[in-house]
């Protein structure tokens with residue numbers, strides 16, 4: 337079973353704003369609303385790829401009810417903790433000449449609800465996979481992913497972490513199976529400017545030295561580089577297509593990587609399917625459907641550097 341945890345789900349409110357001007361009344365010419373949150377996005381793509389997945393996380397208020405309703409329609413298992421107060425956030429994504437996002441901070445999660453989630457983690461068993469993805473509400477300590485990894489340490493569970501800054505740094509000593517910083521996040525982690533592939537590989541390897549087993553650096557339209565546990569380095573260039581949406585490409589890539597790896601444990605295939613899912617979402621209005629993933633997959637080639 338592949339579990340995902342979304343500590344801070346959202347409704348993603350997409351607004352199409354031709355030319356956003358700060359300080360002015362801007363008008364959107366079209367809107368859409370989707371359930372969001374990185375773990376839920378990963379589960380959505382996994383289930384579209386016919387893999388069994390259970391989404392864990394926290395929801396609150398009327399926005400939480402809408403998220404639950406929409407996730408049910410997607411058809412995968414959800415085992416969510418219902419918060420008694422607060423609201424699941426609404427994240428605003430403005431699409432225009434540039435994409436601007438405003439993500440909410442999310443509701444407080446009290447200790448008893450956190451305990452409820454930790455009890456659910458007792459269901460996980462050897463050979464399961466767990467994805468920890470996205471930000472956490474500010475009421476939680478930034479070692480929460482570390483606490484989860486500590487609890488599940490040495491149980492043969494593959495843990496994937498897609499997070500930034502301290503949330504990510506703190507899990508490295510627990511050897512996450514995969515981490516997926518994007519180019520900008522990798523720069524932030526080391527407080528450097530990274531201009532070429534050699535430097536990308538250099539800093540990805542540093543994350544391995546700090547404990548990550550596999551490091552996948554996503555580069556948007558420029559593709560992705562994987563530094564794998566056997567010290568191989570793979571590159572997959574981005575597919576060609578029209579960018580419609582960059583929300584959730586990274587999550588789709590994580591889902592595709594897991595699906596590709598689970599087929600026969602080959603890293604080049606993991607990178608290829610991951611890149612196909614990431615690209616397919618970039619070329620779709622919302623998260624990719626299987627037909628688009630198959631289309632993009634045909635275009636891609638993985639090379640070893």
Ligand SMILES: Nc1ncnc2c1ncn2[C@@H]1O[C@H](COP(=O)(O)OP(=O)(O)OP(=O)(O)O)[C@@H](O)[C@H]1O
Pocket residue numbers: 518519553554555556557558559560573574575576577579582583584585586587589610611612613614615618
């Ligand atoms: N415009 C694009 N053209 C082709 N492939 C793309 C494009 N955007 C994303 N991809 C594919 O999806 C992968 C993940 O995208 P990206 O690097 O933007 O992730 P991210 O920054 O984590 O995204 P997000 O946080 O918006 O979900 C890329 O490595 C690439 O393979």
Ligand SMILES: O=P(O)(O)OC[C@@]1(O)O[C@H](CO)[C@@H](O)[C@@H]1O
Pocket residue numbers: 344346348371372373374377427439469470471472583584585586587
């Ligand atoms: O604020 P976080 O948790 O870092 O990111 C949340 C979010 O931007 O991530 C998803 C895309 O990756 C969206 O569905 C969602 O709005």
